[in-house]
Amino acid sequence: MLFTIHGAWAVTGPEVAQLLNVRYRLTPSACVGATAVHYCSGVLVRRSQNAPTVGFWKLSAEAVGSGVERFDYWRLDRAPVIAGRPNGFVFTDVFTAIGLGKQLDVLPAASDSEALVKNWDDAAPTRIPLQALFYDLGTAGALRGAQRDQLAYFQATGEWLPILRLQRDEAQQSLFGFNQVDQLYVGYQVAARLNARYADTSPTCRDGRAAFYCNGVLVRTTDQSTAFHSWNPSPGSVRGDGASFSYLRADAGISRFYKSQGFVIREQAAPTGNPMRLRCAYPYDAGTGGSKDVCRTHGGLCSELGVTSVQAWVARYGASVNRTCAFDLDPQQFQLSIDVRQNRGDFYGWNEFMVAAWPQNNPVQLPIEAFIWNVQALVPGSGLIGAQYDQKDYFQVTGRYVPILRATLGAAAGQVFVFNPQEQGVQ
Secondary structure, X not given: OEEEEOOOEEEEHHHHHHHHHHHHHOOOOXXXXXXXXXXXXXXXXXXXXXXXXXXXXXXXXXXXXXXXXEEEEEOOOOOOOOOOOOEEEEEOOHHHHHHOOOOOOEEEOOOOOEEEEEOOOOOOHHHOOEEEEEEEOOOOOHHHHHXXXXXXXXXXXXXXXXXXXXXXXXXXXXXXXXXXXXXXXHHHHHHHXXXXXXXXXXXXXXXXXXXXXXXXXXXXXXXXXXXXXXXXXXXXXXXXXXXXXXXXXXXXXXXXXXOOEEEEEOOOOOOOOXXXXXXXXXXXXXXXXXXXXXXXXXXXXXXXXXXXXXXXXXXXXXXXXXXXXXXXXXXXXXXXXXXXXXXXXXXXXXOEEEEOOOOOOOHHHOOEEEEEEOOOEOXXXXXXXXXXXXXXXXXXHHOOOOOEEEEOOOOOOOOOEEEOHHHOOOO
């Protein structure tokens, strides 16, 4: 992701972190032309202190009265960087600000670990020499504050500032790190990936494997409850070695969800610490609850029963589509699970794909790609509230941000999954 400031400077998030770490380690007594050290070295940092409804770039009451805003000045040869800065923002050095055509006037403070910055025009945020946002990796709630600031700046300017992690090493030789998952804009990227997979109806992947390795979207809808973590398999899923998902694809004929919130997992070929393995596929809801083996609820696998074509399936199960054999996962059988739904509706509106039970209470290793909500569920509910709870719960347990998307079956191309920053529960 490139971050552009005033259309003149584009760098990636990791590059911003590297630039700031280099500047932090520079310790000259003066900069080129005998200018002050703030022109080329050190990092100008200020904690975000404004109310959530006020842009972080707005001047404080103290600054309005005095004409200057007080900043921390972090440099390797100055006082160690202290805690107590949960999240905030970073200015460029003076030379960089000049190069960008932005005004930055820095005055020395009583302490060499502080600096005074003359007031800027806080009604024009794109004219302010901002370089990044940051949060303290060890402070609860700090990422949420940084993401709130990131969203506020984007809404005001149409530009994304990178969020950096303040992760001091023992020698404090390096202060800042970048992680893609911390960025609020990741939601737009996830939505684009899911829409692309949804639209891809290729019967096989490029390497010849079944389509679920590379396309389609596996969704598990869940109950809205504070009594359990939504990402854990239910006791019934463990007993039958399979949790129910739906496989969404443009040609799969899925018209409804079971419940109004849930989560999406990555395609099966995606690397992950704890894979969630697809076992078999039912073209319609199969009522697998209580089964000792969810892939043999109604007599076994279709391939074992000689069901190898749409015609054979219709002849055997056309009058009872919810009591069908399960398709296994070779490319031909998997595509059949999609083909038998063509031009055939059912009361429920979804298919049922069985994912093997996974270990409890290990969410950081799971390939969860997004939380979702919808208004097309058989079981009605306040889906957005449920998704926000799940997102917050996941964040509190793992420290990782996973976006919430709205899912709308039958929406226009590219709009089945939509990210809205205002719907995020972690902000």
